[in-house]
Amino acid sequence: MMQPRAVVMEEGKDPVSVTKTSLSRALSLRILVICLLFMVLGVGLSIISMHSVRFSMIPQIAAKAPSTVQPWFEDATNTLENFIRPPSNLMYNMNDIELLWRASFVPQIKEYPFKRVPKIAFMFLTKGPLPLAPLWDRFFKGHEGLYSIYVHALPSYTGGYPPSSVFYRRQIPSQIVEWGRMSMCEAERRLLANALLDISNEWLILLSESCIPLYNFSIIYHYISRSKYSFMGSFDEPGPYGRGRYNHRMQPEVTLSQWRKGSQWFEVNRKLAVDIIKDTTYYPKFKEFCRPACYVDEHYFPTMLTIQLPHLLANRTLTWTDWSRGGAHPATFGKADITESFFKRIFEGKSCLYNGQPSTICYLFARKFAPSALDPLLGLASKVFGY
Numbered sequence: 001m002m003q004p005r006a007v008v009m010e011e012g013k014d015p016v017s018v019t020k021t022s023l024s025r026a027l028s029l030r031i032l033v034i035c036l037l038f039m040v041l042g043v044g045l046s047i048i049s050m051h052s053v054r055f056s057m058i059p060q061i062a063a064k065a066p067s068t069v070q071p072w073f074e075d076a077t078n079t080l081e082n083f084i085r086p087p088s089n090l091m092y093n094m095n096d097i098e099l100l101w102r103a104s105f106v107p108q109i110k111e112y113p114f115k116r117v118p119k120i121a122f123m124f125l126t127k128g129p130l131p132l133a134p135l136w137d138r139f140f141k142g143h144e145g146l147y148s149i150y151v152h153a154l155p156s157y158t159g160g161y162p163p164s165s166v167f168y169r170r171q172i173p174s175q176i177v178e179w180g181r182m183s184m185c186e187a188e189r190r191l192l193a194n195a196l197l198d199i200s201n202e203w204l205i206l207l208s209e210s211c212i213p214l215y216n217f218s219i220i221y222h223y224i225s226r227s228k229y230s231f232m233g234s235f236d237e238p239g240p241y242g243r244g245r246y247n248h249r250m251q252p253e254v255t256l257s258q259w260r261k262g263s264q265w266f267e268v269n270r271k272l273a274v275d276i277i278k279d280t281t282y283y284p285k286f287k288e289f290c291r292p293a294c295y296v297d298e299h300y301f302p303t304m305l306t307i308q309l310p311h312l313l314a315n316r317t318l319t320w321t322d323w324s325r326g327g328a329h330p331a332t333f334g335k336a337d338i339t340e341s342f343f344k345r346i347f348e349g350k351s352c353l354y355n356g357q358p359s360t361i362c363y364l365f366a367r368k369f370a371p372s373a374l375d376p377l378l379g380l381a382s383k384v385f386g387y
């Protein structure tokens, strides 16, 4: 061990060591040549393999074969489709910060390099089960490929849905939700972020376990996809339940004249959804200064979007709710309420603007319906709702 080191150190001084050095040089040269040969061979082989992958039927075979020892360049599943495929398992392992960051990716080239069929994401915010699931199952039947479903329940809820249900394995990881506080908006942002991970989701609707669809899928898809605006309720309400909930400490981000109120149940397109999940300007203001009796889920998104993108909002919700009984909670309807004439009252005498034109179709969904309403609703659905 000592000798070669001494040789190197005394290189050039001792003729013996010079000869040794040139000998070892010749050796290294030979090793280098051999290495180069292997490299050339390797590159040549890779090029040949790449071409054979591209021009033969190998992709299909490779896709089916278990991918144990496939080198990366032969991986035929490495296609664009694969890169943008939404996660098949919704129970991902990301925290909220990671999830929102990942969901905020937006393509900068507007044209999609593939045929994209835009879908509606139905996002259910619920405490536990979805008692009206059989009605929704019927509503979605036959429209596969045009919708996605996401369910956010309280973490304590462990129930599931049968494989035959559209809700099967559509639950996303949730965190403690204090009903009516900022964590409600956090849950909504979590739902939006999940839906954004699927590039084909173009319109995102927030619903609750007590919501029902008032029309068949074709009509709802048509109505939402042809709208120039997103259906976020947003209005300036004087009085204690509107402007009265405003806190002057939200300035300068939010002024009193910018303060808005709207239903928690909204429909937004991808653009607005990204705006909501990426917000770090208004979020801390609402978190700190909109606490009961300020209900953040009725003010945060309407106010924020009205400040940022007012021209994209229809300023009305698609979800019918009956506040006529007064009080803090809307009316809930059960078995005895479900009659044809009840829905006639919901459908008739309505007028609103749709793409700037007067329309009699103003609400696509309605709430609140108790679990006991399920059976009569199933009985009436085909006649009254068309599904």
Ligand SMILES: *[C@@H]1O[C@H](CO)[C@@H](O)[C@H](O)[C@H]1NC(C)=O
Pocket (backbone or CB within 6 Å): 216, 217, 218, 219, 386, 387
């Ligand atoms: C949906 O309802 C409309 C109007 O009631 C009807 O014309 C249409 O055929 C229905 N579509 C489906 C797929 O049932």
Ligand SMILES: *[C@@H]1O[C@H](CO)[C@@H](O)[C@H](O)[C@H]1NC(C)=O
Pocket (backbone or CB within 6 Å): 229, 306, 310, 311, 313, 314, 315
């Ligand atoms: C919604 O309200 C905003 C202002 O609050 C307005 O700029 C926008 O034009 C309204 N949208 C429609 C469809 O009228």
